[in-house]
Amino acid sequence: AQTVTQSQPEMSVQEAETVTLSCTYDTSESDYYLFWYKQPPSRQMILVIRQEAYKQQNATENRFSVNFQKAAKSFSLKISDSQLGDAAMYFCAYSPNSKWGGSNYKLTFGKGTLLTVNP
Amino acid sequence: DTGVSQDPRHKITKRGQNVTFRCDPISEHNRLYWYRQTLGQGPEFLTYFQNEAQLEKSRLLSDRFSAERPKGSFSTLEIQRTEQGDSAMYLCASSLEVSGQPQHFGDGTRLSIL
Numbered sequence: 001a002q003t004v005t006q007s008q009p010e011m012s013v014q015e016a017e018t019v020t021l022s023c024t025y026d027t028s029e030s031d032y033y034l035f036w037y038k039q040p041p042s043r044q045m046i047l048v049i050r051q052e053a054y055k056q057q058n059a060t061e062n063r064f065s066v067n068f069q070k071a072a073k074s075f076s077l078k079i080s081d082s083q084l085g086d087a088a089m090y091f092c093a094y095s096p097n098s099k100w101g102g103s104n105y106k107l108t109f110g111k112g113t114l115l116t117v118n119p
Numbered sequence: 120d121t122g123v124s125q126d127p128r129h130k131i132t133k134r135g136q137n138v139t140f141r142c143d144p145i146s147e148h149n150r151l152y153w154y155r156q157t158l159g160q161g162p163e164f165l166t167y168f169q170n171e172a173q174l175e176k177s178r179l180l181s182d183r184f185s186a187e188r189p190k191g192s193f194s195t196l197e198i199q200r201t202e203q204g205d206s207a208m209y210l211c212a213s214s215l216e217v218s219g220q221p222q223h224f225g226d227g228t229r230l231s232i233l
Contacts, residue, residue: 004161033219045162045210045224052219091161097218105218106152106175109161 002027002094006110013082014118020067021077021113023092029053031097034068034075035107040088048090051075052097079115087117121145123225125211131231132201139197140228144213151194152222153186155179156208165209168194169216198230206232 003026013019025034036048051059051068058066063080079086093107124143132138144151149170154162165184166176170191180186183202188194198205208229212222 035221037224043208044226045212047221047223050219050221093161095219105150105214105220105222106164106167107154107162107212107222108164111159111161 002108004110006113008113010114012116018080023075025094033095035093036077037091038088082117084117089114125225129229133233137199142194142211148213150214152212154210203232
């Protein structure tokens with residue numbers, strides 16, 4: 001079974017600074033997707049960034065980027081120029097990637113990291 | 120794209136009562152997922168539908184839980200004879216049937232059992 005581990009229950013960062021959230025995962029699959037989701041206090045889960053395991057290039061989305069280390073099964077999220085609106089619970093998630101139709105692309109989540117942004 | 124909507128936002132009920140939640144996915148999404156999230160934990164998969172067919176159920180989904188998606192549109196999740204341990208946030212998500220496509224989540228229904 002796949003597992004996702006986020007070892008930092010809480011992190012804090014000063015506004016405009018950079019913070020890195022850690023995530024490790026365990027899977028026997030070679031092809032899969034990894035995601036970072038953000039869950040603000042309003043509770044709606046929002047996709048931050050997505051990485052396909054077969055792509056060596058690390059994904060970036062504006063101020064958000066990942067460091068994907070496939071051999072180490074590590075997938076960290078870097079937030080640059082942190083803003084007050086970045087404060088939220090961040091979840092790392094894994095989904096299998098199947099070439100055949102009908103597969104369950106369910107997400108397996110970590111326990112989350114609560115990010116506080118200090119003004 | 121009006122997003123995924125869930126109703127109600129909050130439900131408070133007494134132990135032993137039945138409750139039903141509704142989820143309206145994004146209209147063009149044929150995949151619909153239910154997750155449960157307890158305090159301090161990430162969401163856990165419960166079940167998913169492709170169109171109207173329920174294709175997988177987690178072991179977390181006891182026989183007191185039933186989910187339906189008639190006509191492949193909205194979905195309902197019913198819990199019969201609620202127990203204290205059912206208190207959680209129930210999240211619905213929808214997506215296209217393509218691997219790697221992001222799941223879009225609703226605001227969730229928070230269930231509190233008295």
